[in-house]
Amino acid sequence: MRKIFILALLFFLLSLNAVFGGESAYIGSQACFACHSDQERGWPKNPHHLAEKGCEACHGQGGLHQESMDKKDIINPAKADPIKICGACHLEKGKLEPQSWTEGAHAKAGFTCLDCHALHKTGNPKLLAGKKVNELCYACHSDKEEIFRKGRHGRQGLQCTACHSPHGTKYDKMLKSEGNEVCQACHEREPHHFIADKQNKKMRRLPCTGCHQPHSSAKQYLIYKKGELCVHCHKSLY
Numbered sequence: 240m241r242k243i244f245i246l247a248l249l250f251f252l253l254s255l256n257a258v259f260g261g262e263s264a265y266i267g268s269q270a271c272f273a274c275h276s277d278q279e280r281g282w283p284k285n286p287h288h289l290a291e292k293g294c295e296a297c298h299g300q301g302g303l304h305q306e307s308m309d310k311k312d313i314i315n316p317a318k319a320d321p322i323k324i325c326g327a328c329h330l331e332k333g334k335l336e337p338q339s340w341t342e343g344a345h346a347k348a349g350f351t352c353l354d355c356h357a358l359h360k361t362g363n364p365k366l367l368a369g370k371k372v373n374e375l376c377y378a379c380h381s382d383k384e385e386i387f388r389k390g391r392h393g394r395q396g397l398q399c400t401a402c403h404s405p406h407g408t409k410y411d412k413m414l415k416s417e418g419n420e421v422c423q424a425c426h427e428r429e430p431h432h433f434i435a436d437k438q439n440k441k442m443r444r445l446p447c448t449g450c451h452q453p454h455s456s457a458k459q460y461l462i463y464k465k466g467e468l469c470v471h472c473h474k475s476l477y
């Protein structure tokens with residue numbers, strides 16, 4: 240008897256819940272603007288207006304929150320698990336490689352997508368909160384700033400992302416391709432050595448970075464300092 244009473248009570252409560260909207264549901268982006276009108280203006284410029292489910296793609300169903308206006312009824316990705324939320328589209332179905340991301344230095348250092356991307360400060364260029372790519376990198380890699388700005392690559396306006404992917408890659412140092420291919424994407428050159436025989440197999444395997452500093456010093460040709468270049472490989476000679 241007691242059991243039946245409890246079951247009946249449960250059923251009653253559940254139906255109340257349904258009638259008064261206790262269950263959440265998708266309500267569509269337009270419904271959000273009714274209260275978050277400040278989000279409306281930038282929305283057409285946000286690439287995510289193309290995403291299925293609009294606002295609710297990242298914030299989850301808004302039904303319950305619409306009624307309660309309570310922040311505990313809506314997901315804020317910054318307080319949740321951004322990698323899971325963003326990854327549902329970009330790592331599972333998108334262009335980013337899940338394994339590369341996990342093994343990349345940035346994921347290993349514990350960063351998430353939101354350490355670099357801001358989702359609502361649009362003016363899109365890839366949602367970097369209005370920062371240029373290199374500015375973003377210098378904020379943490381300040382040791383690269385001066386050397387890169389002065390060097391040939393920096394002065395030519397190259398971005399760090401010409402050679403690295405901030406999302407990790409399967410290559411060392413998050414480089415976009417392997418070995419000399421990184422450089423040969425722009426420079427149609429084989430390694431060259433002033434003295435060694437060009438037919439020599441070892442010569443052909445020389446890394447470009449054996450002689451050139453990719454981030455560059457102010458020196459012409461980006462070579463290591465005078466007196467250091469030869470020792471770099473020919474230690475035994477000295």
Ligand code: HEC
Pocket residue numbers: 266267268270271272273274275294295298300301302304305306308309310311313314315318
């Ligand atoms: C009826 C008005 C109303 C509607 C509709 C509404 N919100 Fe809200 N929302 C609020 C209010 C009020 C707050 C502030 C609540 C607080 O500070 O406790 C809020 C806060 C938020 C927050 C901040 C949560 C946090 O943890 O800081 C997010 C995110 C949010 N809303 C997203 C949405 C989305 C997405 C939609 C549409 C699916 C939506 N809201 C629809 C009124 C609304």
Ligand code: HEC
Pocket residue numbers: 268271272275278279282287290293294295296297298315316317353356357358359360
């Ligand atoms: C692609 C994911 C994504 C989409 C789509 C998205 N948001 Fe957000 N939203 C976020 C993230 C991440 C944050 C946390 C802070 C930030 O990055 O701006 C946030 C924060 C918020 C906040 C809290 C702002 C604050 O000051 O803390 C509100 C309100 C909000 N979003 C409303 C919306 C509305 C309305 C839409 C649809 C027009 C929407 N969001 C679409 C990811 C998204």
Ligand code: HEC
Pocket residue numbers: 286287289290291296297316321324325326327328329352353356358363364365366
């Ligand atoms: C529902 C799927 C979905 C979710 C969730 C999502 N995105 Fe997106 N994202 C898209 C779509 C669709 C585009 C626009 C089409 C494109 O460029 O691939 C986009 C575009 C972007 C772009 C700009 C791409 C460009 O080339 O201009 C960035 C950066 C981005 N998303 C980051 C994020 C981050 C960070 C999150 C988590 C807070 C997130 N996205 C969550 C689907 C999603």
Ligand code: HEC
Pocket residue numbers: 322325326329330334335340345350351352353354355356365367372375400405406
């Ligand atoms: C260390 C900073 C950093 C982190 C962390 C980061 N991104 Fe990015 N992301 C960038 C930069 C910089 C670009 C622009 C690349 C360019 O312009 O070449 C970018 C571009 C993108 C794009 C556009 C497509 C592309 O590859 O150019 C998407 C989508 C994206 N990021 C999603 C994500 C997601 C999802 C996460 C989390 C899993 C994430 N990002 C984490 C810096 C970062």
Ligand code: HEC
Pocket residue numbers: 373376377380383384387392397398399400401402403412414421448453454
């Ligand atoms: C022309 C290609 C290229 C560009 C552009 C470039 N890098 Fe690199 N970067 C490399 C190569 C190649 C290595 C590996 C060097 C080695 O193994 O000797 C590397 C290594 C690194 C490393 C790890 C080793 C170290 O020196 O600390 C960091 C961090 C780094 N780069 C950051 C940056 C930042 C930040 C920028 C933009 C300011 C940038 N890179 C621009 C090619 C480049």
Ligand code: HEC
Pocket residue numbers: 343344345348350354355372375376377378379380399400403404405411412413
């Ligand atoms: C929020 C801080 C932060 C930002 C922003 C950031 N990095 Fe990093 N990065 C780190 C940390 C921490 C590490 C790991 C420790 C180290 O090697 O310095 C790292 C490591 C690296 C490495 C070395 C990879 C390896 O395997 O050793 C490269 C290359 C790199 N970052 C490039 C970039 C580029 C390019 C950008 C800009 C698109 C960028 N980073 C933006 C913090 C950041």
Ligand code: HEC
Pocket residue numbers: 391392395397401402421422423424425426447448451452453458459460461
């Ligand atoms: C995104 C294209 C791009 C990539 C990738 C690239 N470079 Fe360059 N590099 C340039 C440009 C542009 C210049 C300037 C060319 C000019 O002024 O003729 C340049 C110039 C140079 C110079 C000549 C410097 C001087 O003072 O004349 C050297 C050496 C060089 N790069 C080496 C490298 C090496 C090593 C790599 C791989 C780690 C590399 N580059 C990757 C675009 C690139």
Ligand code: HEC
Pocket residue numbers: 419422423426428429430431432433445446447448449450451460462
């Ligand atoms: C053994 C050292 C060494 C190696 C390895 C090497 N370089 Fe060089 N590179 C030099 C020296 C020295 C110069 C300047 C003298 C010259 O032009 O031969 C130079 C000049 C350059 C220049 C600028 C001048 C020009 O002719 O355009 C570029 C670009 C360049 N190298 C790219 C590369 C690339 C790409 C690789 C890898 C495929 C590479 N280098 C491998 C030593 C080297």
Ligand code: HEC
Pocket residue numbers: 432434435436439441442445446449450468469470471472473
């Ligand atoms: C990036 C590495 C690297 C750098 C830097 C470098 N070399 Fe070499 N060098 C080699 C390789 C590899 C060979 C071919 C050696 C072999 O067959 O064992 C070679 C061959 C030579 C030879 C010819 C040896 C022979 O028997 O044919 C001489 C001489 C030489 N280097 C001198 C120099 C001098 C001088 C410098 C500084 C200006 C220099 N090298 C910088 C890698 C380098």
